[in-house]
Amino acid sequence: MKSFIFRQFEIRQSAEVFRVGTDGVLLGALADIRNARKVLEVGTGTGVISLMLAQRNPNAAFLGLEINQEAVQLTRLNFVNSPFHSRLKNIHQDFKSFSTQEKFDAIVTNPPYFEVSGSGKDKIARQTIELNFRELISKSSEFISEQGVFSVIIPAEAGNEFIKTAEEYHLFLIRKINIKGIENSKVKRLVLEFSLTGKALDESEFIIEKSPRQYSDQYLELTKAFHVFKG
Template identity: 55%
Template sequence: MKPFHFKKFSINQSKDVFRVGTDGVLLGAMCSVENATNILEVGTGTGLISLMIAQRNPKANILAIDIDENAVKLAEENFTNTIFSGRLNVLNKDFKNFSGEEKFDFIVSNPPYFEENLSEKDVVARQRKELKFEDLVEKASENLSENGIFSVIIPFESSEHFEKICSKNNLSLHRKIVVLGIQNSNPKRVILEFGFKEKKAIQSEFTIEKSPRKYTGEYLELTKDFHVFKTEH
């Protein structure tokens, strides 16, 4: 499988590990990591989001975990091949049994979000079989510092349910970005950010494409430090 090349790093891919996708790119580019120094990524896969965060925040030290040994080996390989390798670590861990030595000021995840089904494609990465939303939120609240931020990208239709789970774990919504795949279409994804402190949530909308395979100006601007775009874009 061909590597996916970004401007400052490349991602080696494997048929056994969930590939580079738009969800990961969006979360890696939009999550609020500017002031974080001790970061945890849950379910790193290829390591894409951790690498994007390392590029965006030169002060960040990042621990990436994944339950899948194949993902851990691939992420480790991708981390080692970059200029950010000294600030990146990856461990083969089940988040349900994870406890950090210290609290993290930023926890980020592009979690499995499909209900369990008969599909055999990327089961661990795509289906809520090994990590349910309830487990993810509970463990995130346990490992998040007092002023920390918890950031995820999930399907838009799951946002209300996810927000309720967070509320039960004393996490307040701080930021909500509704993502449209194509201009004027129904919302596709949502990026949510939470913290322990109560505050008025900042809400916005973001559109990826103005028409099929034609990116919007806001997407091109968001990803200009990462993507290598063809001239027609």
Template identity: 70%
Template sequence: MKPFQFKQFEIQQSKDVFRVGTDGVLLGALANVSEASNVLEIGTGTGLISLMLAQRNTKAKFLGIDINDEAVKFTHINFQNSPFASRLKNIYHDFKYFEIEEKFDLIVSNPPYFEASDSEKDKIARQTVELNFRQLISKSSELLTKKGIFSVIIPVEAGLEFSKIARENGFHLIKEINIIGIENSKIKRQILEFSLIKRPFEELEFIIEKSPRQYSDQYLELTKEFHIFRK
């Protein structure tokens, strides 16, 4: 399968691993990585989100974890071929049983959310079979530093339930970015950011396209340091 080329790195991808998609690009471009020094990505796929975050924060170290061995293989290739290779590491592991002494000041994930599928890659990457929201949130609360941020992108339909479980695990919602696919349409995704300490709450709106297949100025500005747009 043809690699996806970004300005500073490329993504080798496979039909057996979730390919570069808008959700990953948005989280990679919008997650609050500015103050982070030690970042964990849960469910790396091909490593896109960590690579974007590494481009945005030139000092942070990154660890990616995935239960799909094919994803781990591609993430390793993409990490090693990037300009940020010395700061990037990935491992094959089940996050539910992940134990490590160090804590992280940013944890990011584009987590599983589809309830049913016949696809094997969907079964692991997009269902709650291997890792449900409660497991993801509970484990992340244990691994996050007190002042750290837990950042996810999920379908809007799951937002209330995800936030409820997060509150039960000691998290405070500090940012909600409502993602609209096409201008004047309904919200389709949310980027939610949580902290273990109370902070001022911020709510934002983000529009991907101003009309079908026409990116909004907001999206073009956000991704201008990443995407190679055809003229």
């Protein structure tokens, strides 16, 4: 399968591992890791999100957890071949049984979100089979530092439930980005960020395309340090 080429690194892909997609790229570009020194990614897939975050924050060290053995090997390959390899680690681990005394300044994830799917393709990555939202939230609340940020990208229709569940675990919404696929369309995705300390909500809108197959100026600006756009 063809590799996905970024400006500073390359993502090798596999037909058996969920491939680079817009959701992962958006989270990699938008997640708040400005003050992070220790970052945990839950479900690394190809490793694209951690690699983007490592490019954005040269002072952070990254630990990735992945339940799919083939994805673990692919991520490790992409990590080793990147200029950030010394700060990146990935392990074969189910987040539900993950245990550590460490606290993380940032936890990021593009979680599984289809409760039911007729396709067997990318089954673990695309469905809540191995990890549902409540499990994800409860475990993340254990490992986030006092000033840390928990960042996710999810479908818009799951937003209210996710936010309500997070509050049960004392994770409070501090940032919400409403993502539209195209101008004048419905909100398609949400980037949500939570912390143990509540503060005024920062809410904004993000548009991916200004017309079909034409990226918006907003998207081009956000991803210019990563994507190689053909002029």
